[in-house]
Amino acid sequence: xxxxxxxxxxxxxxxxxxxxxxxxxxxxxxxxxxxxxxxxxxxxxxxxxxxxxxxxxxxxxxxxxxxxxxxxxxxxxxxxxxxxxxxxxxxxxxxxxxxxxxxxxxxxxxxxxxxxxxxxxxxxxxxxxxxxxxxxxxxxxxxxxxxxxxxxxxxxxxxxxxxxxxxxxxxxxxxxxxxxxxxxxxxxxxxxxxxxxxxxxxxxxxxxxxxxxxxxxxxxxxxxxxxxxxxxxxxxxxxxxxxxxxxxxxxxxxxxxxxxxxxxxxxxxxxxxxxxxxxxxxxxxxxxxxxxxxxxxxxxxxxxxxxxxxxxxxxxxxxxxxxxxxxxxxxxxxxxxxxxxxxxxxxxxxxxxxxxxxxxxxxxxxxxxxxxxxxxxxxxxxxxxxxxxxxxxxxx
Amino acid sequence: xxxxxxxxxxxxxxxxxxxxxxxxxxxxxxxxxxxxxxxxxxxxxxxxxxxxxxxxxxxxxxxxxxxxxxxxxxxxxxxxxxxxxxxxxxxxxxxxxxxxxxxxxxxxxxxxxxxxxxxxxxxxxxxxxxxxxxxxxxxxxxxxxxxxxxxxxxxxxxxxxxxxxxxxxxxxxxxxxxxxxxxxxxxxxxxxxxxxxxxxxxxxxxxxxxxxxxxxxxxxxxxxxxxxxxxxxxxxxxxxxxxxxxxxxxxxxxxxxxxxxxxxxxxxxxxxxxxxxxxxxxxxxxxxxxxxxxxxxxxxxxxxxxxxxxxxxxxxxxxxxxxxxxxxxxxxxxxxxxxxxxxxxxxxxxxxxxxxxxxxxxxxxxxxxxxxxxxxxxxxxxxxxxxxxxxxxxxx
Numbered sequence: 001x002x003x004x005x006x007x008x009x010x011x012x013x014x015x016x017x018x019x020x021x022x023x024x025x026x027x028x029x030x031x032x033x034x035x036x037x038x039x040x041x042x043x044x045x046x047x048x049x050x051x052x053x054x055x056x057x058x059x060x061x062x063x064x065x066x067x068x069x070x071x072x073x074x075x076x077x078x079x080x081x082x083x084x085x086x087x088x089x090x091x092x093x094x095x096x097x098x099x100x101x102x103x104x105x106x107x108x109x110x111x112x113x114x115x116x117x118x119x120x121x122x123x124x125x126x127x128x129x130x131x132x133x134x135x136x137x138x139x140x141x142x143x144x145x146x147x148x149x150x151x152x153x154x155x156x157x158x159x160x161x162x163x164x165x166x167x168x169x170x171x172x173x174x175x176x177x178x179x180x181x182x183x184x185x186x187x188x189x190x191x192x193x194x195x196x197x198x199x200x201x202x203x204x205x206x207x208x209x210x211x212x213x214x215x216x217x218x219x220x221x222x223x224x225x226x227x228x229x230x231x232x233x234x235x236x237x238x239x240x241x242x243x244x245x246x247x248x249x250x251x252x253x254x255x256x257x258x259x260x261x262x263x264x265x266x267x268x269x270x271x272x273x274x275x276x277x278x279x280x281x282x283x284x285x286x287x288x289x290x291x292x293x294x295x296x297x298x299x300x301x302x303x304x305x306x307x308x309x310x311x312x313x314x315x316x317x318x319x320x321x322x323x324x325x326x327x328x329x330x331x332x333x334x335x336x337x338x339x340x341x342x343x344x345x346x347x348x349x350x351x352x353x354x355x356x357x358x359x360x361x362x363x364x365x366x367x368x369x370x371x372x373x374x375x376x377x378x379x380x381x382x383x384x385x386x387x388x389x390x391x392x393x394x395x396x
Numbered sequence: 397x398x399x400x401x402x403x404x405x406x407x408x409x410x411x412x413x414x415x416x417x418x419x420x421x422x423x424x425x426x427x428x429x430x431x432x433x434x435x436x437x438x439x440x441x442x443x444x445x446x447x448x449x450x451x452x453x454x455x456x457x458x459x460x461x462x463x464x465x466x467x468x469x470x471x472x473x474x475x476x477x478x479x480x481x482x483x484x485x486x487x488x489x490x491x492x493x494x495x496x497x498x499x500x501x502x503x504x505x506x507x508x509x510x511x512x513x514x515x516x517x518x519x520x521x522x523x524x525x526x527x528x529x530x531x532x533x534x535x536x537x538x539x540x541x542x543x544x545x546x547x548x549x550x551x552x553x554x555x556x557x558x559x560x561x562x563x564x565x566x567x568x569x570x571x572x573x574x575x576x577x578x579x580x581x582x583x584x585x586x587x588x589x590x591x592x593x594x595x596x597x598x599x600x601x602x603x604x605x606x607x608x609x610x611x612x613x614x615x616x617x618x619x620x621x622x623x624x625x626x627x628x629x630x631x632x633x634x635x636x637x638x639x640x641x642x643x644x645x646x647x648x649x650x651x652x653x654x655x656x657x658x659x660x661x662x663x664x665x666x667x668x669x670x671x672x673x674x675x676x677x678x679x680x681x682x683x684x685x686x687x688x689x690x691x692x693x694x695x696x697x698x699x700x701x702x703x704x705x706x707x708x709x710x711x712x713x714x715x716x717x718x719x720x721x722x723x724x725x726x727x728x729x730x731x732x733x734x735x736x737x738x739x740x741x742x743x744x745x746x747x748x749x750x751x752x753x754x755x756x757x758x759x760x761x762x763x764x765x766x767x768x769x770x771x772x773x774x775x776x777x778x779x780x781x782x783x784x785x786x787x788x789x790x791x792x
Contacts, residue, residue: 001592001594001625001626002506002560002593002594002626003506003560004505004506004655005504005505005506005507005508005511005560006508007504007508008504008505008655008658008659011655011658011659011662033460035459035460036458036459038452038455038456038458038459039455041455041458041459042458043451043454043455043458047446047447047454050443051443055439056434058439058443059434059435059437059439060434060640061638061640062432062434062437062438062439062637062638062639062640062641063431063432063434063437063638063639063640064429064431064634064639064640065640096664097493097642097663097664097667097668098664098665100662100663100664100665101663101664104662104663104664108401108403108404109400109401109404110398110399110400110401111401112401112402112403115401126661126662126665129661129662130662132662133659133662164398164399164401196397197398198397198398229397230397230398238460241458242457242458242459242670243458243459243460243665243669244456244457244458244459244460244461244668244669244670244673245458245668245670246493246664246665246666246667246668246669246670259400259404259407262404262407263404263407263529265522265525266407266496266500266522266525266526266528266529267493267496267497267500267663268492268493268494268496268497268500268642268664269494269496269522269639269642270642271493271642271668272493272640272641272642272667272668272670272671273639273640273642274638274640274641274642274668274670274671274674275668275670275671277640278670
């Protein structure tokens with residue numbers, strides 16, 4: 001009676017999504033989804049800010065807005081990004097329905113089926129799903145505590161046919177939890193300069209550094225590299241206000257934004273104007289710096305609780321990253337171990353995480369696991385880590 | 397330095413979008429965009445409803461929700477659609493980022509480059525842009541005051557290669573303004589039954605009938621045709637709460653929704669939870685029936701003001717549809733006339749509308765124009781119509 005399109009026939013479901021369904025049981029301690037704890041959302045603050053805006057602006061929130069975004073929010077974001085050192089000249093900004101849409105748009109604009117895309121291994125699952133949905137041919141570069149392996153990176157960029165897109169998440173990587181070192185970031189820029197490839201720089205977590213001294217490490221590649229090669233810089237309100245607003249942004253050379261806008265127009269016409277009005281007035285109110293400070297302290301504390309529990313319970317046979325910001329700890333098991341088996345045991349005992357394979361665009365390597373400390377109630381973190389640790393020990 | 401993907405290279409910009417930019421001048425009387433008048437939005441009502449919901453629900457509005465939608469809203473919508481006579485069994489519902497995304501998802505799920513899609517002529521511009529973006533091969537069927545021409549419809553469905561998708565908007569058509577007659581709808585169903593093609597039934601305006609006696613005409617094809625062929629039914633909150641929430645829905649056979657959900661996951665992960673919480677509690681509050689009655693009366697009045705002005709000012713050489721609901725009047729000029737020339741004159745004199753060519757998926761025929769009565773201040777409608785009429789007379 002009907003036949004699905006080639007594109008859709010080849011899509012695969014996200015591992016995270018299946019797991020999220022299992023993890024819905026409230027008795028299970030969850031380290032899985034990469035979301036904030038609900039208690040951290042600025043609910044009352046936002047309600048107060050909304051109540052004070054004029055009727056005409058509230059009405060605008062119910063209306064369509066331009067595909068590129070609600071103009072006052074575009075302006076607020078330009079100011080904010082300019083202060084972060086990002087170049088506005090020659091670039092344009094588009095508001096998207098979450099950074100997920102920014103990734104989708106850039107991929108749509110550059111990638112035809114069979115085109116090569118280079119990403120880190122491990123790789124953000126939502127990006128990997130997008131590249132897969134456009135039938136990209138993936139090449140991955142391993143990352144260590146300082147960033148991508150320079151030799152593998154150089155090799156990947158030299159491969160024929162030449163890649164259409166390089167996707168990197170330099171700041172508090174999801175799932176690896178690391179931030180690029182100053183030196184490695186410079187090396188990455190130099191390699192990209194030689195090859196002049198399009199870079200999609202994904203930065204949803206950059207604001208969530210735990211220590212003020214690390215702030216300088218969060219300067220985007222786009223702020224440092226200038227116009228030596230085309231950079232599409234993606235950001236999001238998901239981790240700094242709330243994912244429920246579904247708002248991200250993309251700063252990129254004007255010609256690229258023009259194509260993204262065209263693609264977005266037939267995807268969803270525009271992103272929620274209501275959310276955009278909220279985000280704009282939140283920024284305008286001056287509440288954001290204080291709210292970010294609160295978040296940084298909260299996540300730092302949650303991370304420390306998890307690290308302490310890991311030191312206490314985890315077997316010597318596994319290693320993990322020590323985050324300086326963001327949401328995640330990435331655990332590496334012995335080579336022969338399979339994270340799915342550990343997850344099965346762990347779920348039975350009442351704790352859930354995401355298996356490493358989910359973050360492998362090639363869907364193979366599975367001796368790692370991701371622990372999110374962002375949303376678990378603090379008093380449950382140690383108990384949950386003990387369950388995961390026991391599952392690992394039982395299978396070692 | 398880079399090369400755009402084939403898909404994007406072939407996209408064309410929407411005529412409406414360009415016009416919207418021109419029409420931004422507040423001195424110009426606008427009959428262009430298909431949006432509600434800002435004064436009609438339930439701003440205060442919504443604020444009151446929001447203020448009364450529990451903190452936990454407000455927090456949920458800031459959080460991710462499942463890709464398919466915020467579960468309480470899915471349930472409210474199922475109840476609502478069931479009351480409209482739509483079949484839930486064997487079907488699933490997904491919440492989308494506006495009906496535009498519903499159209500995009502269904503197209504993505506079925507249409508590969510070069511596949512045939514059948515639509516009405518004229519056709520909703522956002523749908524035409526989507527089909528174009530997936531490189532569909534378009535076949536259009538002319539519609540008259542009762543619906544699609546049955547002979548042309550039968551011919552289009554018999555063409556080889558067989559179409560992958562049929563797109564119809566039976567209720568208060570955008571831009572044609574008509575509603576299918578009972579008999580024609582039956583004929584359309586019979587033809588579709590023979591060919592078993594996938595139908596995408598787009599119904600954003602069905603609730604906006606001007607007279608209670610016409611309510612029975614708004615029964616969806618999906619409610620009448622049962623499971624004789626696969627029907628994807630798309631609806632939206634854009635015209636019954638506000639487009640700024642960016643919320644639509646899609647009711648379709650479960651297997652199709654499963655694929656749409658997979659495609660949506662890498663497009664934007666989920667639609668704004670904040671908007672979904674608002675929409676759910678708006679429905680739950682019991683305010684919707686009264687608000688819809690208010691809207692019906694408002695649009696009926698605006699339409700009548702426009703029709704009266706048209707009778708008074710328009711030349712005998714053009715004809716127009718008499719809407720029984722919705723937002724639009726569709727004007728047909730003499731064959732040799734060009735709507736773009738009329739628009740140029742009309743804009744100089746201070747009134748704007750959308751040219752017919754924008755609604756032709758083949759981007760050719762241009763002897764029609766669309767007048768929206770939905771958002772123009774009532775006291776300006778007659779003046780604006782006189783300007784448009786003069787522009788037509790000058791070029792006759």
